[in-house]
Amino acid sequence: MITVNVELGDRAYPIHIGSDLIGQTALFAPHIAGKSVTIVTNTVVEPLYGEKLRAALAPLGKDVHTVVLPDGEAFKNWETLNQIFDALLTSRADRKTTLIALGGGVTGDMTGFAAACYMRGVPFIQVPTTLLSQVDSSVGGKTGINHPFGKNMIGAFYQPQAVIADIAALRTLPARELAAGVAEVIKTGAIADAEFFNWIEANVERLNRCEPEALAHAVKRSCEIKASVVAADEREGGLRAILNFGHTFGHAIEAGLGYGEWLHGEAVGCGMVMAADLSVRMGMLDEASRERLVRVVKAAHLPDVGPALGADRYVELMQVDKKAEGGAIKFILLKRFGETHIGLAPDEAVQATLAATVKS
């Protein structure tokens, strides 16, 4: 087991990464202070890991409840969130009740937001069971739900007590979801660490085959990079925005198609290709680097051509993105692997990128 510590002062927490961690009582024990625990999971993950987690918690003698939500981004909304609140209130959860998010990014984001809001804040633990959530949404404290007008529009910054990333859980992950997780691994290398990007290029097939050692390294390095960025900028004042590379275009794809049509990681994979194209057009990135990025995105079986939403719709959707200010879209651009630039882009360049990278 490897442990990455996220340094956030009195909100610091550990990320434990390794195989078969869900069943280890000792990993949960230090983080559960109250008398009760509510596990929040979904219809897909509950039959796979629900019993294993409850067996790990049993020796602690807590009152354990489980809420099983419907699966998918389409359910990341108020109605589903309210199912968590209903369950907490029905089981008389109090201010010391610990929530455990068992599942992917949607489960983690909703459980974290429920923990942030229930009685104005209760503790929670993340047990991410997808590659995407292990490398991405379990680090950084971003929680929330979608609104029909925009993704993650309603939420909170709220840190977990601990993250327990069980690599063994990835064996049951569908190939498409594994690829969506690799997208965030590629992103992390591209924006922050050229050497790690090289490693990804050389090992993408091992990740595709779900090799535990390769996955553990990818998760560890991604968490380390993200943790250092978040520690420097917890509330996304500046630096942290680089983590949104590929997300401006990606969010437009997700919102434009309707949440759930493409996986978040698929939209980010394609979004990175689009952002790299824009970076080349603005004279920031060389063509060879763009081609390398496209190659690794394709090798991870991620889409590299955007859906035909129409250029105007893309721009409109990017303008309501949380990173936009006064209607001006802030793009995360690439200068070279490991170095980014955040700024506006001329309309002509954006239009040219959309013409070149979107399905006609």
Add this chain to the structure above:
Amino acid sequence: MITVNVELGDRAYPIHIGSDLIGQTALFAPHIAGKSVTIVTNTVVEPLYGEKLRAALAPLGKDVHTVVLPDGEAFKNWETLNQIFDALLTSRADRKTTLIALGGGVTGDMTGFAAACYMRGVPFIQVPTTLLSQVDSSVGGKTGINHPFGKNMIGAFYQPQAVIADIAALRTLPARELAAGVAEVIKTGAIADAEFFNWIEANVERLNRCEPEALAHAVKRSCEIKASVVAADEREGGLRAILNFGHTFGHAIEAGLGYGEWLHGEAVGCGMVMAADLSVRMGMLDEASRERLVRVVKAAHLPDVGPALGADRYVELMQVDKKAEGGAIKFILLKRFGETHIGLAPDEAVQATLAATVKS
């Protein structure tokens, strides 16, 4: 104008108290950094003070939007909160948009919670127009909405940029709502400052008559006391719980009757009488002090007898209160004016109090 500063480090903010403050541009100017402002108000307050506030903001050259919500505790729920989110997204509010809560406690709590959650946090200003919200809900950063199973169950601790408490706005307040505000003034004196309690006893008629000088003093002293308690315990770990004197019984009354039947302050007024009765039964408070408290509650035209919900229902409702832990009800008891005790109470004492203070 008097200013009380709430000392919370980088979340510190001023409370300005005085007459005719809503129209003063200079009070708003330092707290609005972005290009747009969304005023959140309700159908009662908008026709009274909406134009005055917009006129004060006009010289700042901001893009100003207004959301008018239905009035009353019965609307302090997700559906109404979502009207704020819809309006923010429709008007393309960004992360620097400032929300202004113009109204009473319900408007302030919902606007503050919307500000805490919209894009994971935008700035907001409180302009409380009721006595209750001026003395109570505008200090302390408690925001939130009700759930059918309990009051303020979903929310956040989130501090405003500033509070602008216009005493002149209280002239349009119905007598019943003024009395509800006096309840919180009485509470503040009772728990924290015997001298202020004496002043309230001597001046309660002046408050009932809405005399500006008496009101300004009551608001100032209440805010000072609450600000010092909150500064010592922002997230309600300990000391802050004393502010809930009268609220354990009070919340049970509100939830049992259905929110909106009694005003919050009316329930707190009666709840204080019940908590004082329990304090006497537990040998903590002398009978003469209890009688003084009952007398001042009555003098403020507040109810001193609880509605007939049935003793079991009272206990059940108090067990789901946020202050309860593992089903044990934590009562805020009075030892003498200015000194409280927080603890459990024997069932027999609680039953005897309910028998003595509730309508049969």
